[in-house]
Amino acid sequence: MQICSFPAIDFSRQPGIGAPVWRGRAASGAELHDFAGAAREVGARITAIWGSDRRGQGQGFRLHCVFGIEAGHAWVSLDLPAAAPSYPDLANVFAAANRMQRATRDMVGIGIDGGDQRPWLRHGGWPADWFPLRHDAGEPPEFANLPTDYDFVKVGGEGAHEIPVGPIHAGIIEPGHFRFSVVGERVLRLEQRLGYQHKGVERLFIGADIAQGAKLVGRVSGDSACAFAWAYADAVEAACATAAPPRALALRALMLERERVANHLGDLGALGNDAAFAFGLTHYLRLKEDWVRLNARLFGHRFLFDRIVPGGVACDIDAAGLAAIVEQCGAIETAVKALRELYDEHSGLQDRFVTTGIIDSDLARELSLSGMAARATGMLLDGRAHRQGYTPPPPYTGLGVRPATDERGDVAARVAVRFDEIFESLRLLRLLAVGMPGGATCIDVAPVAGGSGLGVVEGWRGEVAVGVELDGAGRLARVHPHDPSWQAWLALEFAVLRDIVPDFPLINKSFNLSYSGVDL
Amino acid sequence: MIPLIRHIFRTGILTEPQAPATDGPQREVERLHDELLGILGRALTIREVDAGSCNACELEVHAMNNPYYNLEGKGIKFVASPRHADMLLVSGPVTKNMENALRRAWECTPDPKLVVAIGDCGCDAGVFGKSYASCGGVSDVVPVDVRVPGCPPTPLAMMQGILAAVRKAR
Numbered sequence: 015m016q017i018c019s020f021p022a023i024d025f026s027r028q029p030g031i032g033a034p035v036w037r038g039r040a041a042s043g044a045e046l047h048d049f050a051g052a053a054r055e056v057g058a059r060i061t062a063i064w065g066s067d068r069r070g071q072g073q074g075f076r077l078h079c080v081f082g083i084e085a086g087h088a089w090v091s092l093d094l095p096a097a098a099p100s101y102p103d104l105a106n107v108f109a110a111a112n113r114m115q116r117a118t119r120d121m122v123g124i125g126i127d128g129g130d131q132r133p134w135l136r137h138g139g140w141p142a143d144w145f146p147l148r149h150d151a152g153e154p155p156e157f158a159n160l161p162t163d164y165d166f167v168k169v170g171g172e173g174a175h176e177i178p179v180g181p182i183h184a185g186i187i188e189p190g191h192f193r194f195s196v197v198g199e200r201v202l203r204l205e206q207r208l209g210y211q212h213k214g215v216e217r218l219f220i221g222a223d224i225a226q227g228a229k230l231v232g233r234v235s236g237d238s239a240c241a242f243a244w245a246y247a248d249a250v251e252a253a254c255a256t257a258a259p260p261r262a263l264a265l266r267a268l269m270l271e272r273e274r275v276a277n278h279l280g281d282l283g284a285l286g287n288d289a290a291f292a293f294g295l296t297h298y299l300r301l302k303e304d305w306v307r308l309n310a311r312l313f314g315h316r317f318l319f320d321r322i323v324p325g326g327v328a329c330d331i332d333a334a335g336l337a338a339i340v341e342q343c344g345a346i347e348t349a350v351k352a353l354r355e356l357y358d359e360h361s362g363l364q365d366r367f368v369t370t371g372i373i374d375s376d377l378a379r380e381l382s383l384s385g386m387a388a389r390a391t392g393m394l395l396d397g398r399a400h401r402q403g404y405t406p407p408p409p410y411t412g413l414g415v416r417p418a419t420d421e422r423g424d425v426a427a428r429v430a431v432r433f434d435e436i437f438e439s440l441r442l443l444r445l446l447a448v449g450m451p452g453g454a455t456c457i458d459v460a461p462v463a464g465g466s467g468l469g470v471v472e473g474w475r476g477e478v479a480v481g482v483e484l485d486g487a488g489r490l491a492r493v494h495p496h497d498p499s500w501q502a503w504l505a506l507e508f509a510v511l512r513d514i515v516p517d518f519p520l521i522n523k524s525f526n527l528s529y530s531g532v533d534l
Numbered sequence: 535m536i537p538l539i540r541h542i543f544r545t546g547i548l549t550e551p552q553a554p555a556t557d558g559p560q561r562e563v564e565r566l567h568d569e570l571l572g573i574l575g576r577a578l579t580i581r582e583v584d585a586g587s588c589n590a591c592e593l594e595v596h597a598m599n600n601p602y603y604n605l606e607g608k609g610i611k612f613v614a615s616p617r618h619a620d621m622l623l624v625s626g627p628v629t630k631n632m633e634n635a636l637r638r639a640w641e642c643t644p645d646p647k648l649v650v651a652i653g654d655c656g657c658d659a660g661v662f663g664k665s666y667a668s669c670g671g672v673s674d675v676v677p678v679d680v681r682v683p684g685c686p687p688t689p690l691a692m693m694q695g696i697l698a699a700v701r702k703a704r
Contacts, residue, residue: 139630139667146666154666161634181635184614186582186595189632210631213586214667229661236590236686280596293542299600300548306597317590319685356538530588533631 017088018081020052025088031257032248033397033407033470034086039093043101043127046079046092050107058083059382059501060108061470062479063115064494065122067148068093071486075099075124078494080468080479082384085403087479089468094124103129110382110501117534121147121216135209135533138162146217147492169195169203177515181210185519188529192518199514204507211533219493224250224461227490228323231480234495235531236317240266240273241473242480242495243322248407248469249482249493250324254462260451262326263409268339268446269318269327271439274474275346276305276317278432278439281526285429286357288520289366294357301349308342326456336447343440343447354433367426371509371521374423381508382501385476386435387525390428392421397472413442428524435474461488475499475528497531549604566693567608573700577609580696581619581643585636585672586629586662590686591653595623597689605693616640621648621699623692626656627668628675640676648699650680652692657681679703 017025017036022045025036040046050060061080068076074096081088092101103126105112115126116134123145136142138161140154169176174197181189189210195203215234219227231246232239244266251257258266279302286294306316312335313321321329331339357363373383375391388395395401396417398410405411418434420427466483476498485491502525509521549563570578582595598605599612606612613619616639628636640649651672654660664670672678679702682695 137631139633159630159633181632182583182616182639186584186592186612188584188587188589188592189635210635211584211586211629212631212667213627213629213662214665215662217665217667218662233588233590233661233685236588237593239590280593293538295599296601297541297545299597300545300602303597303600303602316688317593317686319590352541356541359537528589530586533629 017083018049018053018056018058020049023049023090028089028252028467029255030248030252030467031408032252034404035089035252035468035470036086037089037091040090043092046077046090047102047104047107049090050079050081050104053081053083053088054107056084057379058088059379059384060104060111060114061087061382061384061477062481062494062496062500063104063111063118064481064496065118065124065147066483066492067122069096070149075122077101077118077124078481079104080481082382082477084401087468087470089481098125099123100125100127102127105129108382109380110504114500121145123148132165135212137209146214147220149220164207166193166205166207167203171197173197174202190529194515194518196515199516201510201513201515201518204510206503206507208503208529209533211530213534215534216494219490222490224324224459224490227493229320231493231495232319234534235497235528237277238273238473238475238478238497238528238531239317239319240269240322241471241478243320244270245469245471245478245480246482246493246495247322247324248471249467249480250459252467252469253465253482253484254459255465256325256457256459258326259454259457260409261453262455264446264450265327265329265331265455266322267409268443269313269321270471270473271443271446272305272309273318275436275439276302277474277526278436279305279350281523282429282432284523284526285425285520286363288523289363291360291363294353297353301346304342305346308338312338323456325459326454328456330455331450336450339447340444343443347437347440350433350436357429364426366517366520367429368424370425370513370517371524372422372424372512373505373509377508378423378505381504383476383505384501385472385498386431386474387428387502387505388476389417389419390431391423392419394419397470397477409446413445415442425520425524463488473498475502495531495534497528499527499532502527503532548601549607562690563603563693566697570610570697570700571608573704574609577611578621578696578700579611579613579619580621580623581613581616581639582623583636583639584625585632585675586627586668587625587653587655591625591656594686594689594692595652598692603689603693610696616642617644619643619647621650621696623650623652623696624656624672624676625652626672627659627662627670628672630667630669633669633675636675646703648703649676649678650682650695650699651678652682652687652695654683654685657683660685
């Protein structure tokens with residue numbers, strides 16, 4: 015079948031019941047670039063890029079590009095030779111491709127023809143000609159871990175100067191480096207340098223079994239453990255041509271929505287705090303604590319780690335547990351409604367939120383943004399909700415999810431979307447609890463040698479995608495977890511441009527992006 | 535303003551009540567507060583350093599400041615600079631890319647300093663282990679006084695770890 019009116023690549027639908035994915039092969043780098051152009055024409059976005067080393071199977075390297083299209087996702091693979099693999103720069107079509115391409119080069123050694131050649135994940139820890147994800151990489155050569163320079167874009171002019179921030183930030187937050195170019199307090203440019211959280215997750219997947227992979231993928235970004243675990247489970251199930259039973263799907267959605275509410279509650283509190291309204295932090299953190307304590311009581315873990323596994327879920331719930339969830343939804347809804355009113359009516363808070371950190375929908379499309387931040391620019395894009403040409407995967411198919419949107423694109427919009435998403439998730443949680451199907455919670459997944467699959471889940475930040483390839487023995491040959499923060503970090507660079515340095519913490523928190531999820 | 539004050543008033547004080555009948559986590563929080571302040575008799579300042587975590591440990595560090603655990607309310611404060619800190623609370627594994635930064639933060643912390651490693655990964659690198667990108671646990675890079683295992687450790691476990699470190703230093 016044809017996608018994005020591009021006849022050269024023939025696509026076929028990935029089997030399984032997860033979010034719809036179409037797979038195709040590009041014959042050459044030029045064809046991949048042409049497809050990217052055609053996809054861009056019809057409003058698609060770049061979702062993920064990664065590479066794999068297939069020389070062990072007598073082939074070369076393989077480049078994988080996933081595009082977000084109207085009907086779901088298009089996964090295009092490109093085979094590259096074993097010697098000097100490279101492909102045309104896609105960042106001139108999709109700006110968000112830039113860092114993903116550089117990470118692919120750093121990790122697998124697939125080069126980019128033209129464009130930005132600076133390292134991304136590789137700092138000073140290993141040499142430039144050693145690639146951790148090549149199967150014959152072995153241990154890195156003896157190499158001093160020296161601080162490295164990074165070629166930040168320089169901003170010149172009368173009075174322009176730089177403020178370097180990080181990697182260790184002032185707050186309790188993950189490490190990363192921000193380079194502000196400013197005149198006085200006005201931000202002229204923000205450039206990020208990430209990769210400090212790079213702990214070699216992708217290499218650990220290679221040769222691991224499916225169960226160990228589930229443990230690892232849940233720890234790619236702790237605040238999105240459910241989203242990653244579900245996307246991985248979908249990918250493995252697609253690769254092994256099986257599907258989780260209905261009760262497992264409902265429980266997965268239950269946990270994913272609980273994860274969404276927990277994060278939105280924490281961030282709404284922190285947003286108040288960053289605008290000097292400490293009351294907000296105290297009250298939202300209290301609600302969040304109630305929320306995660308019920309997680310611990312019902313599922314045995316405050317953040318639901320290791321509960322979603324390939325084949326289903328590793329926990330169950332009884333009628334009393336479901337009743338406790340319904341009851342808590344009511345209590346939280348009442349409390350959040352009251353707190354929202356206080357936020358809405360607090361003029362000092364609104365003064366900080368409104369018109370701060372704006373990105374409009376054109377820019378959001380330009381940067382391939384997905385999720386909460388994209389919806390806060392008015393885009394009706396939510397993997398859980400029906401849209402023209404797209405049917406969400408079960409159990410969302412029958413839930414009638416109403417995506418929350420706001421056209422303003424500023425901090426206030428992201429706050430409003432988070433509020434609306436909390437209420438919508440509470441509604442979904444009640445529906446899921448009341449309509450919880452019976453039956454098995456997990457089935458055995460028999461690994462299929464050489465199988466591969468892609469799972470996409472609408473996490474609380476946006477599209478979480480996980481690509482899985484199995485080897486000849488049914489173990490993991492390659493897993494690539496993709497966090498929506500790859501795209502949103504770029505959006506953050508643009509969101510600060512009309513604001514002053516002291517607004518940065520607030521704008522940053524309104525996105526609250528994952529470092530670990532992109533540094534891998 | 536009036537609705538705001540009303541909301542605060544209605545919510546009341548949630549930090550563990552003075553000696554409830556049962557030995558729940560609430561009672562434990564109260565006991566920890568008392569013992570910590572008994573030893574310190576003043577404030578303790580902590581600089582949290584994420585040296586490579588998945589960010590779940592940081593979620594629980596934040597939770598220590600919620601009204602149930604109320605760490606900051608008892609004079610135990612998180613500070614922005616290691617130069618202002620008595621203690622480093624470090625999550626791991628320590629990545630190669632954070633090795634230098636962690637070492638520098640440790641050098642900037644005035645003596646006598648305490649280091650508490652949090653989480654399975656802070657203790658011994660957890661599921662990530664030592665690799666081309668990971669130096670291992672926190673103690674592979676800087677000296678550690680107390681380890682708090684858990685994935686992630688609960689706020690209560692971390693408070694107990696902080697107390698153990700303070701006791702050890704006395």
